[in-house]
Amino acid sequence: MRPIPTVPVLAALLGPLALCALLLPTRGHFANTNVALLLVAVVVAVAISGRQLAGALAAVTAALWFDFFFTRPYQTVDISKSADLVTAGLLLAVGLTVSQLAARARHYRMVAITGADHLSRVRGAAVLARSANSALTVVDHVRAQLTDLLQLSECSFEYGSLLGHPPRLEADGSISVGGQPWDTDRLGLPPEAVELRIFGTGKYLGRFMLTGTPGTVPSHQARLVATTLADQAGAALDSLQRPVKAA
Template sequence: MPRYLDRDRLALLAAVVAPLAVAGVLVPFRTHFANANVALVMVVVVVAVAANGHRVAGALAALSATVWFDFFFTKPYEHFSITRSADIQMAVLLLLVGLSVSQIAARARRLQVIAITDAGYLAQIHDTAELARSSASPDRVVDRVKAQLTDLLGLRGCRFEFGSLLGHPPRLERDGTVSVGARSWDVDRRGLPTEEVEVRVYRGDHFYGRFMLDPTPGSMPSLQARLVAVTLADQVGSAFEQAER
């Protein structure tokens, strides 16, 4: 957990400091730069913070960029006041654009499809896919994937429910995120939920069942590990489909 806390603190620190630092670099040249160009540079800083942090850091960076744009680049300089309507519009646009792109950048970072390059992950996926194609019994694939998920996600246990959808437990989605009801659960900051988490098994539109994950308290599997987990669960759907032919 400290590793994630340190990263989040660094992102928040960068959100406050980075726009100020960039503004300080540009101040000596403010008479040679149009304020629109300065605002674009600030937006780039906001995107950089959001892409490497999270939504809160991105929003804070957008606010910080707007404040220092006002302080250093609108007249009267070095005052938190704006007298010209054009500068007011520019500051408001900077804030709105900064907030928007920070949300987009943070979401893109969260939902990006990570290339699975770890040799161990690739070997697990390959071996399970081969078993799904060759085995006459989907149960063998289910048992294999249960063991893999337990090890991969650091679980206390894992079971499989055939063709049932009882209750509304937290769910590991196909993009590696975890949802609790209608809300997104921040695994990177909070770890997996303490209650069982489902991973649904489909093949096309056909629902076969779900894995029920019993997380170890404090377990924080990476996004890459969660994507691998979903990929492994997909092989179970493939095994069921193969058995029906």
């Protein structure tokens, strides 16, 4: 399962409260609309650094603490002035909207960065496959790339015939266990080692055995890149060493 984002959640709960406590001495001398704008800034900071859920939680807690400390009657959740009611409602609405936009922008930025990293890995393996004079060099490079890419605790390579029926990472990035699909996006890699087969000119050459790290969930994109890296290793092995065919 995915790890619970503890730090962003704590920031969402405590950040608005800390700002309200800091501004409390200025109550009555500092416009409530300015307080609300500062609280929106806290919501944005939480959403950018954490997940969308944390940003939404920050928006809700910001509205509650604004109501509790800065609207009359104080230290209650009641609001007596219509202007304060509008401000609190806008704070919640704007906070939720901005947190969603900030989290989405962070997601797109991470996708762009991750995509560039994945492309670099594939290019590096392709260049090495064309230039290396040893099949072992290519296999070791791809094994290291797979370990980092999929956050594996262990990765090994086996030449030759298939043994057993371990879970398998398929070409489409899915994983099957005993012929049944495995919910990798929720559960991560299966607890036992997963095979990633490699082929050359239509024949089986060997497989990487992938042992996941508990608590990590390799993305579907990362799993697709892993199969592409395996294809590069297969092409190199086919042209450089040509291992014995599987029985």
